[in-house]
Amino acid sequence: MNIDNLIDNERTIFLQTYNRLPIIIESARGNIIWDEDGTEYRDFIAGLAVNILGHSHPAVVDAAIRQTYKYMHVSNYFYQRIQIEFAMALTQISGYDRVFLTNSGTEANEGAIKLCRSWGFDKDKTEIIAFTGGFHGRTYGPLSLTERPQYKEKMGPFLNNMRIVEYNNSQALEEAVSEKTAGVLFEFIQGEGGLCSVTDEFIETICRLKDKYDFLIITDEIQTGIGRTGKFMASEHWNIKPDIATIAKGIGGGLPLGAILTREHLANVWKIGNHGSTFGGNAVACATGLAVINELQRGIMRNSLVVSDYFMLHLQAIAEDFPNCVEEIRGKGMMLGIVLKFEASILCRILLEEKKIITNATAGNVLRLLPPLITTKEDIICFVLAIRECLQNLFTEII
Structure with a gap:
């Protein structure tokens, strides 16, 4: 052909x-x-x-081959050594405490939105704020936090209580945040938004408003993470540790792999059955993910x-x-x-x-x-x- x-x-x-x-x-x-x-x-x-x-990369290919000969998939009904070893390495290099494994960045952001809403439910906090120029995926949760008409044409209605505010506009954010705010989601460098970086002043505003209104800071590190900006997480450049970070893309070394990373205070928000994934944390993808981390550390x-x-x-x-x-x-x-x-x-x-x-x-x-x-x-x-x-x-x- x-x-x-x-x-x-x-x-x-x-x-x-x-x-x-x-x-x-x-x-x-x-x-x-x-x-x-x-x-x-x-x-x-x-x-x-x-x-x-x-x-x-030879280390990634070798890891995939070795794990494939053992097994490729058994589901999350079982404890898996490679999955746990990968998650431990991920928490060590990222500085986060808890992990939920996904297949993609969109899934990670979808889960982060759910986790944020779950955390805010008993506090009557339901609103999530994102920003112009941002992109977080094409499923309904992330898409509801994206402003671009070309991604949303003839696909509504979208999720309620989602607000989009001008990026790096502290006054606009001040006016948008309230006691109803459950979370603020942003990228440190907007991949689809023209490589615009968050300003120091805007980060300071987000942190100050968090102290006042008690919401979660969620950062989409799907494109900026895994060493792409020179540090494992882009947040390290701004000396901030968000409550939730989402990663994907580079972590799998070419295989579908993503993760929701959280701090310890969110460890018990979800109970068994609240969230799940058939393929999330696939053994071969975790093996290549561990190889990626090892190579970065070398x-x-x-x-x-x-x-x-x-x-x-x-x-x-x-x-x-x-x-x-x-x-x-x-x-x-x-x-x-x-x-x-x-x-x-x-x-x-x-x-x-x-x-x-x-x-x-x-x-x-x-x-x-x-x-x-x-x-x-x-x-x-x-x-x-x-x-x-x-x-x-x-x-x-x-x-």
Whole structure:
């Protein structure tokens, strides 16, 4: 079956919800992807922040194989050594006390909303507040806390008592919070919202209002977590420990795995049967998750900080050299955004077609960069030279 026929079959079989790149993947290793024609692509999105150690990292592959030979799935009716060992490692590296394992970030956020509502039920606290530019998933709970019309068109009504307030607007948050507020959910860096970071002032406002009104701070670390910003959790940059954090993407090393992390005071909110998941905490995914944590602790996260600082310096230089094309550089660690003065999808297409570099456009004009933590300075130079040439050509066309 040739490529055109394969793509035609996809279009006739699948519900058409994805705008796929015109590439059929054959294999991937490290930060390189090969298509079926043997063309090599340099990957600067890492499976949308999933392949934190790169594609098919040997430690992750080995962990998956070893666990698969033991068993793949037995359900949560049983105690499982690999599941418990993974959860213990996760609490140790994250600093949280309790864990509920899921298959995805959306599931983790759905569960976090339920947990928050359960905590607030007897206190008559039912409202949850989220923010403009945020994205927490496409099931009904998280989607109710997302403002974007394109994700919600003809899908209502959504959950009641969900409020969306302007991000980084302390006055708007002051006006929204009340005794009815059960929780405030936010991202430290908004992945879908153009890589905007939360301000120190806004964090201070959230903490002050929490002390006054007694609500839960919930942070969505699905994209920012697992070392992507240079620390295991992005919250460490702001020196704050939320009541609940949700993680996914990078933690599974390429397999579906997520988690709700909580502090000890929430340990007894749920009773047996209040929440559950057939596949959550799958043994093979927990094995790869443990391998990811072990590799991060061996120094990959520290090394990535050096490379990400190097990357940021080069991106800042690009912004200075191309002021007619680049507005600013955003982000931390290996979660960076180039804010352009034109649609980012244009640059994405040129980088893909002419330079064989895979990037992503978000929030209209932001080129999102989510390379794996194994990215080297040589990889950075390759990207920088490519994007400089592309911007130079675009600038020439513009003038």
